[in-house]
Amino acid sequence: MTQFLSLLLNGISLGAIYALIALGFVIIFKASEVVSFTHGSLLLLGAYTMARLADPIGFLPAVLVGIVVTALAAFLIERLVINRLRGAPVISLAIVTIGVDIILLTELIRRIGPDILNVPHPWGGDSVRIGGVGISENRLIAMGVAGVLIIAFFVAFKYSSWGVAMRASAEDGEAAALMGIRQGRVSALAWIVAGVLAAVAALFLVGAPTPGVSAAAYTVALRAFPAAILGGLDSTGGALVGGLLIGITEAMAAGYQDQLSFLGRGFGEVAPYVVMIIVLLVRPSGLFGTKELTRV
């Protein structure tokens, strides 16, 4: 039982990080109609910036610069590439983002090399025990920060002008344009928000129990894709549920790997994709993907 609770807690904390990434993925899709594969390298960019700058300028400034750099990179990708290709087929845009991702990733891997860079989190790699259930401090803080960010995001999405503009233009871009809503601005802002969320996720993803910033952090980020897709690509609530579901699945599959040994070692890493496929077989547009809600 203790093991179960421990895995659940760790799964939720991992899931909260995935949810941050998946949320960014979903709002980019809603605002720009692009399935953005740039997320993995954006995340790595954030982590790399934080790791490199932590020594010379200190941890907190490095984190802030990392967030700004990542948001700026996302903004530039939108302005220089995506915005200029508006109206291109969704597939071409997705492939363009894969191209951008590969360019950015290659450069980052060249810079990181074979090293594992360390982001010196002041909370270190210690674990805490809550009623017999162990979790790393890093993951615990991640859960808190992600929770706050996610709530802030949903409040803004529901009540702010940006949120209304964003939802309106996601639903009917032309009608929104006729209302004077500038889609370019909405879309740019969505990329910036997604960049910030990815950078925050990066900060925690490279902390304990993960060893540090290496090219492997990129593959971890990729697991947020099934989270976004199984939740429903155009559903922010879906991204949250999907993130948690993937996080818990991964933690459980890794934790019970002795019992699951017939599936071979390392099942935890593929479990998210297995869950995604099963969900999509049952519900092709994801758990909360759009079903038409209209009366004619």
Added chain:
Amino acid sequence: MLSIDSLRVTYGGAVEAVRGVSMEVRDGSVVAVLGSNGAGKSTLLRTISGTLRLHRGRVDEGTVRFEDTDLTRRDAGQIVRRGVVQVPEGRRIFGRLTVEENLRAGGMGNRDRAAKARAVTRVHDLFPVLRERAGQRAGLLSGGEQQMLAIGRALMASPKLLLLDEPSLGLAPRVIGQIGEVVAEINRQGTAVLLVEQNATMALGVADHAYVLDVGRVSLAGDARELAQTDEVQRLYLGHTGEAGPAQRTEQASRRTLSRWTA
């Protein structure tokens, strides 16, 4: 206030949708544009509201001027801010947003807070049902209510000129009558209206001036009441057949079908 001068618009560089149209909307007037499918009505509105590019259309010749500015090359946002706002064909309300959020979205181009507050009051006075249903998802409104919302949403931008694209489409005759009254009331409050319609009875009932478009050209223009009396408009848009009885009409119709087969 709005003047269109020998406008020519093509789609994809090939399909000519509007071929040399000129028209004028005077301050405080209601102008109707009639025409069947494919006459170029929607293209005309897209050109005015700056959404032509979204449909891969291009202005080849001519200008659209509003007050003292040339709208021809401006984007949709700038045009809304100048006071020209379009209610799109088929309503196009944001069905997943609430009624209130739809109105908020409509006011996005309006930076003046006081004007926005006045606009809300105006919309709620015109359409009390939108106040009652403020928190409801717009997709659950009836067709007539959705049209009211689409008009209300456009009014949130405090337009000087309101463009309406077939507001009667798919609505019951009683509701169409209401739409006509609403248009007249909006105009009485000082907003000029350009009304594109297939329903000529309603359109000519509220308009001062009217144009008839036929495959991209203006085929008739004039005072709305006078135009309603002309044989052509009576026959094509008002469903009167002149002296011809129903029997003759059927015959004509079948002959037309036949000629299409042999052509």
